[in-house]
Amino acid sequence: MPVDLTPTQALGLWHEVTLQQVHQDGRDLTLRQLAILLEIYLVPPPHTVRGLAAKLGVTKPVITRALDTMGELGLVTRMRDDRDRRNVVIKRTVDGALYLERLGDLIIARGRAQTL
Amino acid sequence: MPVDLTPTQALGLWHEVTLQQVHQDGRDLTLRQLAILLEIYLVPPPHTVRGLAAKLGVTKPVITRALDTMGELGLVTRMRDDRDRRNVVIKRTVDGALYLERLGDLIIARGRAQTL
DNA sequence: GGGGAACGATACGGTAGCGTAACGAAAATC
DNA sequence: GATTTTCGTTACGCTACCGTATCGTTCCCC
DSSP states (O other): OOOOOOHHHHHHHHHHHHHHHHHHHSOOOHHHHHHHHHHHHOSSSHHHHOHHHHTTEEEEEEHHHHHHHHHHTTSSSEEEEEETTTTEEEEEEEHHHHHHHHHHHHHHHHHHHHHO | OOBOHHHHHHHHHHHHHHHHHHOOOSOOOOHHHHHHHHHHHSSSSSOOHHHHHHHHHOOOHHHHHHHHHHHHTTEEEEEOOSSTTEEEEEEEEEHHHHHHHHHHHHHHHHHHHOOO
């Protein structure tokens, strides 16, 4: 199952998925927020504010704000680290997992349509 | 050259590309703006404000504002339609084409890395 | 235990997006 | 030729994000 795209197909895939996302998803996450969400769900824990900031190359308030927003949306949760109570550990949620699962399905569906 | 992704690979691809995009691109386009840009460059012209609004399922001011912003970035241009001077025709630019070309290359590169 | 460092959150002023509503210009209709 | 419709833009009030700077808490280290 190779991932072998021509430049046109690659952009076409992005086009289809982005379009669909704009159409149906009322949540309208920022590019940064989506990057954070994917990082949390695709990279093994633990995740901290500082770590995410470093990984994305942004400042800490950006992470805090994104977690605020996505927390209200139920996509992530935060908990104090009991070992080092300065840290905050970011946790996944069922809703967040579902959100990304739908995104993954969307990409696959559009990727398949791309070859037709 | 099939586009055959597992759900994990699909999200992984999105993850890598989004991450890279956040890192390096100072332009930070909205999801909607990107959708508009892709629509303009991947679908045959002519493109109008009204047409784009209908295609994306958003209101006209959203398109106008996005074109303002992306116009300042040099990614698109607008011209009055001489046949029907109520219309505005959206034109592509060299910078816009380069921008999407780089995005396409990025997707391909990350897609390839995804299979390693 | 006192001084400093690390961590995340908050404050602040500024910018850019949003939706609704209204507007001016141009075409179409009668 | 006056009215209506169409098209894109602008105005308005609002919300959310931005970067910089600062804050409170917790840990570390001497």
